[in-house]
Amino acid sequence: MKELLLISGLGVLSLFAGLFNLRKGFLVLVIIGLAANIGLSIADWGSNEVVYGMMQLDNFALSFNIVFSFLSILWFIAAREYFELDNNFSDHYALVLFSLCGGLVLVSFTNMVMLFLGIEILSIPMFVLVGSHKTKLSSNEAAFKYFLLGAFATAFLLFGITLIYGSTGSFNNAAIAAYLSNHPLPPMAFVGMLMMMTAMAFKVSAAPFHFWAPDVYQGAPTTITTFMATVVKTVAFAAFFRLFKTTFVSMEQSYQIAFAIIATFTLLIANITASIQTNVKRMLAYSSISHAGFMMIALLCMRSHTEGTLLFYTLVYSISSLGAFTILDIVSKNTDGREDLDGFKGLLRRNRTLAGILAFAMLSMSGIPPLAGFMAKYMVFVAAVNNGYLWVAVVGIIASLIAVYYYFKVIIAMFGNESEYPAFKLNPVQTFVIFVTAIGMIALSIFPGAIIGLI
Amino acid sequence: MEQLVKLIPLFPLISFAIIGLLNRRLTKKHTAIFACIGVLLSFVDSLLIFISQSSFYHPVEVTIFDWIKAGNFDASFAFLLDPLSSIFLLVITGVGFLIHIFSVGYMKDDDGFRRFFAYLNLFIFFMLVLVLGNNFVVMFIGWEGVGFCSFMLIGFWFKDQANNDAAKKAFVINRIGDLGFLIAMCLVFYHFGTLNYTTLFKPGFLSGFSIPTSTLTIITVCLFVGAMGKSAQIPLYTWLPDAMAGPTPVSALIHAATMVTAGIYMVARTNIMFNMTPASLEFVAIIGAATALLGASIGMFQNDIKKVLAYSTVSQLGLMFLALGLGAYTAAVFHVVTHAFFKALLFLGSGSVIHSMSGEQDIRKMGGLKKHMPITYFTFLVGTVAIAGIPPLAGFFSKDQILAEAFAKNQVLFVIGMLVSLMTAFYMFRLLYLTFHGRFRGTHDQEHHLHESPATMTVPLVILSVFAVIAGFIGFPHALGHKLGIENWFDHYLQPVLGSTTSHMSLQTELTLMGVTTVLIFIVVGIARYIYLTKNRVPEEDKVAKTGLKKFIYNKFYVDEFYAAVITRPIDKMSEFLRSIIDHRVIDGLVRTIGKTTVKGGQTLKYIQSGNINGYAIAFVVALILFLSIFIF
Amino acid sequence: MLTLLLILIPLISSILLFGFGKKAARPMAIAFSLIELITALIVLQLLKTGQAGLFELNLPWINGLGIRFHIGLDGISMLMILLTTLLMPLIVYASFNKNYNNFHTLYAFMFLMQSSIIGSFAAMDGFLFYLFWEIALIPIYFICLMWGGENRQRITFKFFLYTLFGSLFMLLALIYVYLHTPDRSFDIQALYKAGRALSVVEQGFIMSGLFLAFAIKMPIFPFHTWQPETYNVAPTPGVMMLGGIMSKMATYGMIRWVLPMVPQGIAEYGHILIVISVISILYASFISIVQKDFKYLIAYSSIAHMGLIAAGIVASNSQSLQGSLMEMLSHGINTVGLFFVYDIIFNRTGTSEMKKLGGIRGIDSGFAFMFFIIVLSVVALPFTNGFVGEFLLILGLFQNSPIAASFAGLSIVLGVVYMFRSFQAMMLGETNAITGHLAKLTRQEKITLYIIVILIISMGVYPKPILDITESSIQTLLVGINK
Amino acid sequence: MMQSISGIPLNYYIYLSAAMFCIGALGVMIRRNAIILFMCIELMLNAVNLLMVAFSQYLGDNNAQVFVFFIMAVAAAEVAVGLAILIMIYRNANTSDTEVLNQLKW
């Protein structure tokens, strides 16, 4: 409860900050607040606090809470310019913080109502923020697509919830799980489960419900794309996992098939399509979809307690892509807004640090040891083989090979000699962020136990 | 004793090292001294051993160091000294020394002087290792080493790619033989678990294994393949004539006296195995006979003085293998010894001729050299008589012994052998007459600096000719020997190693044999004399078209062309095909296609992402339907 | 402990070079490599006297996944480490006649590579081995990418993807075995036990999974197509690392991770691997015969040799294993030598097409002679290191399958054909416009070649010390296999 | 006869709302006018609401009807945001036809 109050309070506060225009200090305040949130979650560790029977702050919730709070701290720092340049920064702060509230709800819900509300609270600010380049049509388009399809998916989610309710007579996850495990499974429940699954798959942008993602990611301001690709995705996956773990355990056989299909689909489609992208931003969007595929494998193997794996994967992936997107942002700012590969040509010559760390990020995402991305993928593969999904693992391997292809296109471009743009310097904040991500990528690969051990 | 044995190969090695390391800092004189001293010392050494051994006999084993040791395989670098090897030692070092002396004169104004002697010494070293080795692997060291040296020496004048080709050809063909040798070694180790002579050839060791004869046959045949390569037998003989591209002393030492007899040494060394497999013995005999015949017949029509000698070497080696095949190991070795002397002599003679003809080798451009270079002529004559097998010179005895064996064991082979020796007599005297008798046919400036070679070259000739005369008596025929009370020392000496295989025949058969051969040979010589001296016919130029059999033989039975057509070119074609088609197109193509298809797939898949919002909705619903239908129906 | 030291020294030197090497890249590099070499020699001595505790290091790492930081040494790995540490100074010194930009970065990458390669040789934990195996790939990729030649991007990427492809299947195989260990552990002994417990068919699959990775890395037919191009495009130090050292990771992996883990699999399906290897011997040899470019010739000849080594390893008896190890060693040295010769010629003439060259022996006979020694070692003439290896290999292979051995033996004939052909084309004959005024060898080049030649001869004449290093380990290995 | 309230079986409601839901979905799939798309979404939500209420009645459970409140609330909020986005688009593109929103693809 405290956490929720804290973050929402921060949000409200930011609105007032807008009134009194304390632009400078507020970032610090937000960071402190989020740090406090982390602190609170650590304090609550192990105490499975139940909030009005609608949320439960168990370790799963808390750990994911810690992770996305940490990520958003990094994000806030990286996004400083985005906030400062825009004249109504307080709205942005408020919206982001509100969506974080949604995130908190999503990682800890124990009731369908909360799932529904959480998703909405998470999404609606996002709809707005995606469109926050008001004058750019592409940004508007992204917002519109995201909004409309989001609402569409929500409708399906709701229909699913209704059907589940209709067949089990409750909105409470535990009650539903109990009912389903004690009674013969009604076909209506199946349909409900599938509809909810599709809706969630849409939220985590898993194929074939991923179509919105590339467009939205590309259209949105890079900063927001970063937020969506890291925090929102993490939260969505946590919710997805939580939903099926707590509610549909007894339908395992059925949804595992579906998950396997979704995972393989996602891996193949996303990677193959990504391999021909020339716009780096869009390519990274596809890559985030493909990572969704890997995380789907973690979900698929829910039976063997892959919470740790999922947590680790989301963290690693988010850190890598946070670094990647941030660097992309910096580069495109320094190449008068280019986002395609040519903007990256000869980056090594122009700024060694940037090139080096982007190379790190790329290697990590493509799962090359010793970087953390490899560890993450490795755990996923182990889980898959362990649950007898060898073929899924093989698909994963092929996918990650294709992935190597497009990630390395960036590296090759960077390490090439020809470059049309002048060298440039980094400001300390950016340097700080990307170095943190780099350290994260290495540290996580050396001490993965620290994260997996959590849950 | 051990120390002495160790020293034998050491001297040439040392002198090689000295010459090799400080070659430019060494004057030609010193080089020559070092080189000759090295060989001389090891000659003296082996002579001492020989003397101390001839009185009492026991084989000396010397292990120098553990060489290759892996699991139950153990090949130490060890020497074995027994009569067989000591005979070879003497021949190698002795003849080697003389040829060194000769080379000093022959090569004196060649700027590769030091290189030359370095290689010669190295060769002597490897040759000694070959004959001294106490197991197959050590023998293999020498075996390959001499091949390497012969490569270096054939291609001595490396600026001319023809020589290099000849050298490469020699090495490659030798390698084919070596492969046989290698496989034989593997087989031996596979079946008997050791490659050590003293263990293997311990009486009753091999028979103790009860290995099927077929296996042994394979082993022996493989060994013989190795011998084919080294000793230029059909089908691997073609390298030897080309090898004449090297300096003449090289031809004398390597391609007449020593290296090419390694094959005979090997077969003699493993005679116990061969004795257990009559089939392969027969095979050896046939190959030998065929080679002898072939070599001789080609030799009759050659016009290059060295080529003639080369083919004669081939045929003589054939004779030796014939003897081996008949199980007359002693006879074979005996012929090796005598042949070493007179063939070396002949080659050196030809060398001195070429030297004074300033590089001319075509006998059609020679003639009447007798008066210009008497010593050479005389020694050459001795050599010719010896090889022709006219008593009482060395060749007569050895060849006679072989023929006798053949006569006793297999009449067909005897006839062939006889034929070969007659042909030999013919072409040798043809050579002699064309070169030294008649009038000079060369150019004028050639004529007026015709000269007798310097002492360094003539002295070895003389010494060798002496040996060519007397060497025969060490192996005096048995029956006759009994009569005259001269025992066949050679047989007796080698008996412990090669066993007494000589079939004893009655006195008169032996005498009649000798008589008949001698008479026939004289007739042939007469014919030769008539053709080339009385009517002094000269072989026509290459331009003149030859016909029928003559043409066929003159072109060496087109064997090289045949090999080129059947082996070399097809391999090149196949390789090119593999390279350009299989490797680039098929295999790499496959790899590339995978990459291409991925990108293609991307190109097509991207159109699903139509950017149209209704499309996305449709996709959403359709996917949902699919999932539903999976579970409902 | 000492093993860790062996891994750490290059790592630290790499970091130092990267950080502060800009001024004095060359001296620092050679110094570091020599330090490493000396350390390795000391370790070797200690290993002979043999207090096992000194070398074993077994720390917990990722408890949840049964992964431990477990490194150790035995004769085999020691020999491999020796090869690495021996070649490293040679390669560094050989590169002194070069002048790349950011030389210190290049060296840093090389040392990083050395470190990880040594790690993979020392790893006693499956996961750790895989980790090192992969890490080694990154520096060489960047070396080729940043200092490579014509259209390096495509080629080096192909190389990277190709090897990654293989190693991912190795990973899958390892995971499979790992999941069959009772207490979920990657420890080598546990993996051995689990692997041997598997059914023959499973073992076959595991074997092929691992073999795929190793075959690509070696490489052998038909997984070799990345190699000639990569060798051609890579800078000389890189290609020396690649052909001299890195390919040995694969063969070592065969010995350490395939033979003892899936013995029945080898016994059942090993002959297939042998056939593949022998095919690759002949295939590569034939292709080498018609190669026009010397660098490609080296590439293909090394494919042939790796094929022979692979066949010998699969045959897995003490002769063939000893042979394979010896051959790895000599192949490493010879490859470095050949590439150095290539480098010398290319630097001077700007071409490595053999037809265009010739007559160099007439200009610099010493150079020609040393080159010829290397050639002889490649064609396995007795008293060169090449012979010991190949002889033992063929001998051992023969114990396993005579036919295969006989075909493999053909390589000694074909080898002569193509090596001598190239030697003749480049060194002999008359000089021409290109080679006409060729500069003689510099001191540095001479010394490098001297070292190589001395190594070749000494190892060929007296290989016993080297064979002794591995003998006992191989015996224990074989005992394990035949159990 | 618990299954039907005043003689109307539950299935009827299920089919009815399913049909409405599908019609709404169809609208989203075929229409291009943004406004109408929004309306179709509303249709779908209403279908859900109807079903909720029906279930709540048949199960005799209030929760569903409370849930309907939330749905309504969210619907309202969504519409607000959606229309805001629409207005924004209209400012830039001067149309509510979704064909213009086709810059981002492939």
Add this chain to the structure above:
Amino acid sequence: MSISQYVFWFLSFVALICALMVVFSKNPVYSVLYLILTFFAIAGHYVLLNAQFLAAVHIIVYAGAIMVLFLYVIMMLNLNKETEPVKKPTIKFISVIAIGMLMLTLTASFKGAETTLSAGSTAGIGTVEALGKALFNEFLLPFEVSSILFLSAMVGSVYLSKKNLQ
């Protein structure tokens, strides 16, 4: 066949027809009007299901608020012209097929739904009192949380629709 059933059929008929008209009518304004009709029909259904309070809320929220908002926007941006060209028949076709399939699968899955239902007492369902209790006891947290939702929606829509005043 009781009266309520007649009412049910009538309302359902109206609702579906109007829904279809919403989808297929060219002019947005008509769509809005049809939608309102649909809402009324649905409200009728609520009444039929004796959830009168909900019916009232429904009318107020949808017809009262949302639809007005729609109309307002349409008028403001005067979208009330029939600009939309007919969609590609293929798309239409696919969509209709898809929807048919969806309908089919759904109905197929609903077979025997009622048997699964164990009905409780219908007494006092949907009364204001009951709903109020539920809302402020067990659904308190969602109620509070939805305030965050509204806040963000408000902020967002204001932020988006106001002109940038740089």
